[in-house]
Amino acid sequence: xxxxxxxxxxxxxxxxxxxxxxxxxxxxxxxxxxxxxxxxxxxxxxxxxxxxxxxxxxxxxxxxxxxxxxxxxxxxxxxxxxxxxxxxxxxxxxxxxxxxxxxxxxxxxxxxxxxxxxxxxxxxxxxxxxxxxxxxxxxxxxxxxxxxxxxxxxxxxxxxxxxxxxxxxxxxxxxxxxxxxxxxxxxxxxxxxxxxxxxxxxxxxxxxxxxxxxxxxxxxxxxxxxxxxx
Amino acid sequence: xxxxxxxxxxxxxxxxxxxxxxxxxxxxxxxxxxxxxxxxxxxxxxxxxxxxxxxxxxxxxxxxxxxxxxxxxxxxxxxxxxxxxxxxxxxxxxxxxxxxxxxxxxxxxxxxxxxxxxxxxxxxxxxxxxxxxxxxxxxxxxxxxxxxxxxxxxxxxxxxxxxxxxxxxxxxxxxxxxxxxxxxxxxxxxxxxxxxxxxxxxxxxxxxxxxxxxxxxxxxxxxxxxxxxx
DNA sequence: TGTAGAACTCAACAGACGTTGAGTTCTATC
DNA sequence: GATAGAACTCAACGTCTGTTGAGTTCTACA
Numbered sequence: 452x453x454x455x456x457x458x459x460x461x462x463x464x465x466x467x468x469x470x471x472x473x474x475x476x477x478x479x480x481x482x483x484x485x486x487x488x489x490x491x492x493x494x495x496x497x498x499x500x501x502x503x504x505x506x507x508x509x510x511x512x513x514x515x516x517x518x519x520x521x522x523x524x525x526x527x528x529x530x531x532x533x534x535x536x537x538x539x540x541x542x543x544x545x546x547x548x549x550x551x552x553x554x555x556x557x558x559x560x561x562x563x564x565x566x567x568x569x570x571x572x573x574x575x576x577x578x579x580x581x582x583x584x585x586x587x588x589x590x591x592x593x594x595x596x597x598x599x600x601x602x603x604x605x606x607x608x609x610x611x612x613x614x615x616x617x618x619x620x621x622x623x624x625x626x627x628x629x630x631x632x633x634x635x636x637x638x639x640x641x642x643x644x645x646x647x648x649x650x651x652x653x654x655x656x657x658x659x660x661x662x663x664x665x666x667x668x669x670x671x672x673x674x675x676x677x678x679x680x681x
Numbered sequence: 682x683x684x685x686x687x688x689x690x691x692x693x694x695x696x697x698x699x700x701x702x703x704x705x706x707x708x709x710x711x712x713x714x715x716x717x718x719x720x721x722x723x724x725x726x727x728x729x730x731x732x733x734x735x736x737x738x739x740x741x742x743x744x745x746x747x748x749x750x751x752x753x754x755x756x757x758x759x760x761x762x763x764x765x766x767x768x769x770x771x772x773x774x775x776x777x778x779x780x781x782x783x784x785x786x787x788x789x790x791x792x793x794x795x796x797x798x799x800x801x802x803x804x805x806x807x808x809x810x811x812x813x814x815x816x817x818x819x820x821x822x823x824x825x826x827x828x829x830x831x832x833x834x835x836x837x838x839x840x841x842x843x844x845x846x847x848x849x850x851x852x853x854x855x856x857x858x859x860x861x862x863x864x865x866x867x868x869x870x871x872x873x874x875x876x877x878x879x880x881x882x883x884x885x886x887x888x889x890x891x892x893x894x895x896x897x898x899x900x901x902x903x904x905x906x907x908x909x910x911x
Numbered sequence: 912t913g914t915a916g917a918a919c920t921c922a923a924c925a926g927a928c929g930t931t932g933a934g935t936t937c938t939a940t941c
Numbered sequence: 942g943a944t945a946g947a948a949c950t951c952a953a954c955g956t957c958t959g960t961t962g963a964g965t966t967c968t969a970c971a
Contacts, residue, residue: 477918477967484918500816502732506959516920521960523918584866585812586730591866598868620862620871621882628858632850636814636821638828641850651896652851656886666881705950707937712948736929746950751930753948 496579557658598623726809787888828853
């Protein structure tokens with residue numbers, strides 16, 4: 452009980468109205484409780500990651516009994532999966548990428564990625580995903596899908612360049628690292644650099660990964676059957 | 682108790698010799714128990730991250746009572762700090778960087794970074810650090826120090842280029858993302874690409890971040906007092 | 912109007928967790 | 942050879958965890 456992520460949680464009390472317990476049973480009118488739970492869950496996962504976020508804490512934030520969460524979602528893991536849904540709409544990237552020439556792809560990818568973090572709803576989902584990915588298979592799998600299946604994989608394959616998957620993961624590695632330093636670690640000066648600044652610094656990197664020359668070693672190895680050395 | 686990171690832990694038993702308890706009290710001869718604990722701790726933190734790794738599990742792996750760990754290290758957090766010490770020897774980078782021309786700096790930085798992951802002792806420490814960094818201040822602080830104070834900060838400052846800190850964090854972001862995709866997420870084809878391949882793909886990126894032109898937006902903003910938009 | 916079932920709460924479970932204090936056995940120093 | 946203290950184990954503490962089952966109140970449909 453040294454350093455817990457929960458706020459100052461007085462012994463019990465949760466969300467009861469001043470004195471006496473909230474009565475059990477269904478509430479009159481239509482219920483938006485499920486959404487409240489999901490919002491609280493996303494906030495908790497974003498702040499603390501999968502391991503440190505607790506069902507009890509989420510329940511308290513949503514003003515609800517912990518058991519109700521499991522009534523809806525059956526387990527913490529499934530709650531997490533539900534909370535992560537629709538973290539990113541790949542359509543945005545494609546639309547903007549298609550509208551511009553292929554030589555501006557790098558800048559557009561970086562800008563779209565950074566702008567995706569601006570709306571609080573998206574930001575909270577992405578933070579939850581990233582904070583949890585190091586120790587949670589679901590979150591890491593989600594990142595992998597975004598990179599190789601949903602976003603950058605399709606982009607590089609559409610481009611018709613060789614080494615599509617390698618290019619996709621290279622772009623992904625740069626954006627992943629950027630996001631962690633900027634939004635999770637909040638390390639300066641990257642944390643408070645403007646989007647313009649980052650686009651002009653990192654855009655060319657993404658551009659090269661997407662369409663450029665990846666160097667002789669990469670070329671050779673891709674043509675060979677197995678990979679030497681390591 | 683859905684998905685724990687611990688192995689198959691039969692109720693008790695830890696490391697007792699078949700039957701009966703191991704007797705208490707000091708063991709004869711010189712003790713290397715402290716080192717055994719640290720090794721087990723590093724392995725656990727590398728596998729599961731700070732939150733999921735447990736003192737009890739580490740104690741079992743080291744063949745020792747949990748209380749002994751706290752006798753040595755006073756708390757889980759301090760155990761973690763001790764386990765992370767000497768994760769990287771910055772001297773390696775400097776020596777190799779000094780030996781080559783400034784136009785090969787990018788390739789050298791990438792290669793040195795990747796090679797640092799090869800020895801199991803270093804690998805396990807770095808994995809522990811990265812796996813824990815998303816939810817643990819100590820680990821993230823350690824990463825920040827490596828980036829801006831111990832390794833890349835000094836390098837960029839020695840180069841005499843403008844925007845030293847920005848360049849340092851940019852290189853750091855690329856290497857951080859690379860390490861997470863390759864060593865934590867093990868996402869292909871990046872996970873099993875050869876070092877040569879990665880050096881020729883990512884080296885130019887690092888080179889540009891270190892000594893190249895970061896683009897007009899970056900230049901302008903660095904000369905102005907405050908940063909606009911955001 | 913009756914009834915199935917959804918939406919809720921309560922109380923408890925069993926097990927984990929970090930940490931503590933007291934006790935035992937050895938080593939080093941005088 | 943006595944003594945301080947380091948190196949260890951044991952048993953327990955208090956708290957927190959995800960999850961369960963039973964009970965209550967409402968809604969929707971026949």
